[in-house]
Amino acid sequence: MHLSELNERFGVAGAVAFEQGPGGFARAVLTGAGGRAAVLLYGAHAMEFQPDGHRPVLWVSRRSWLEAGKPIRGGVPVCWPWFGGKGPVAGSPLHGFARLAEWTVESAARLPDGRATITLVLRSEAVRVPQAAAWWPHAFELRYTVTAGSDLTLTLSTRNTGNDPFTITQALHTYFAVSDVRSVRVHGLEGAEYIDTVGPETLRRQGPEPVAVRAEIDNVYRGHTGECVLEDAPWGRRIRVAKSGSRSTVVWNPWIEKAARMPDFGDDEWPHMLCIETANAGPDDAVTIPPAGGHDIQTHITVEPM
Ligand code: BG6
Numbered sequence: 001m002h003l004s005e006l007n008e009r010f011g012v013a014g015a016v017a018f019e020q021g022p023g024g025f026a027r028a029v030l031t032g033a034g035g036r037a038a039v040l041l042y043g044a045h046a047m048e049f050q051p052d053g054h055r056p057v058l059w060v061s062r063r064s065w066l067e068a069g070k071p072i073r074g075g076v077p078v079c080w081p082w083f084g085g086k087g088p089v090a091g092s093p094l095h096g097f098a099r100l101a102e103w104t105v106e107s108a109a110r111l112p113d114g115r116a117t118i119t120l121v122l123r124s125e126a127v128r129v130p131q132a133a134a135w136w137p138h139a140f141e142l143r144y145t146v147t148a149g150s151d152l153t154l155t156l157s158t159r160n161t162g163n164d165p166f167t168i169t170q171a172l173h174t175y176f177a178v179s180d181v182r183s184v185r186v187h188g189l190e191g192a193e194y195i196d197t198v199g200p201e202t203l204r205r206q207g208p209e210p211v212a213v214r215a216e217i218d219n220v221y222r223g224h225t226g227e228c229v230l231e232d233a234p235w236g237r238r239i240r241v242a243k244s245g246s247r248s249t250v251v252w253n254p255w256i257e258k259a260a261r262m263p264d265f266g267d268d269e270w271p272h273m274l275c276i277e278t279a280n281a282g283p284d285d286a287v288t289i290p291p292a293g294g295h296d297i298q299t300h301i302t303v304e305p306m
Helices: 003-010 257-260
Strands: 016-020 026-034 035-040 045-051 105-111 114-122 140-148 152-160 166-168 170-172 175-179 185-187 192-196 202-205 217-222 228-232 236-243 248-254 275-279 288-289 294-305
Touching: 003 016, 003 026, 003 105, 016 105, 016 114, 026 105, 026 114, 026 140, 035 114, 045 152, 105 140, 152 288, 170 294, 217 257, 228 275, 236 275, 275 294, 288 294
Parallel strands: none
Antiparallel strands: 016 026, 026 035, 035 045, 105 114, 114 140, 140 152, 152 294, 166 288, 170 275, 175 275, 185 228, 192 202, 192 217, 217 248, 228 236, 236 294, 248 275
């Protein structure tokens, strides 16, 4: 659908507008009471969120691919129907195909409380990603609702529209902008068990202290349903990440060498981001959905001055 048609059908004066975004992808700009956000139809990829009076909350690499068929580095990749490299077929892409697909707009509105909201849809029969049906031959309907004001709520709903149960892993892979990753702390994971996936996978337990990043980190906290608070003292802010429908939390920063190995990540950018991902990572926290059943995963992001 062209931008003019999108604006005609779904635009909401002062709240939801469609325009050409980075890479030429169509994006919806949500202007809610207290803040704004932007989401691309490509991948249903949230790229920006900024509450009024605060710095941008999401980080996007200046080296990101912005091409159909390639993942975007930053913002909030929607990882689905699998999280990580453990796709069902060798050669299937890291973090699934939902982030590589073109989604369609179902509705947009200004809510009575002044927040702006949009719902995007992806149905199995409309996925144009080559090989997707071979990688994952199931009938599904995905809905992604992005609601922005002074806070940001992201809800991914999976429905099984086929005749057999299927199992998914997934993540709302939020890349947060930070002053310097070495100066921030993540509270809320104290005492939680995690798989350290840097090097050979090792089961560990977080101590009583908040998470501090001093090297490459790729921790998958299992059975974690609570909220995290990203405390950024130099920037004087706390980002609160609350969630539901999620039993895993992933904390990721590539640090120096891994950043240098990634072509879509600037060598000097690693200090400026930290991922805290609302996930269901496999195999322990995978979700099985029966025919006609559904599952919702949600993340809710608020920013507070410190
Ligand atoms: C994290 C994973 O969730 O995503 C990392 O735990 C991975 O292992 C990272 O490198 C980024 O993934 P991608 O596909 O965007 O490079």
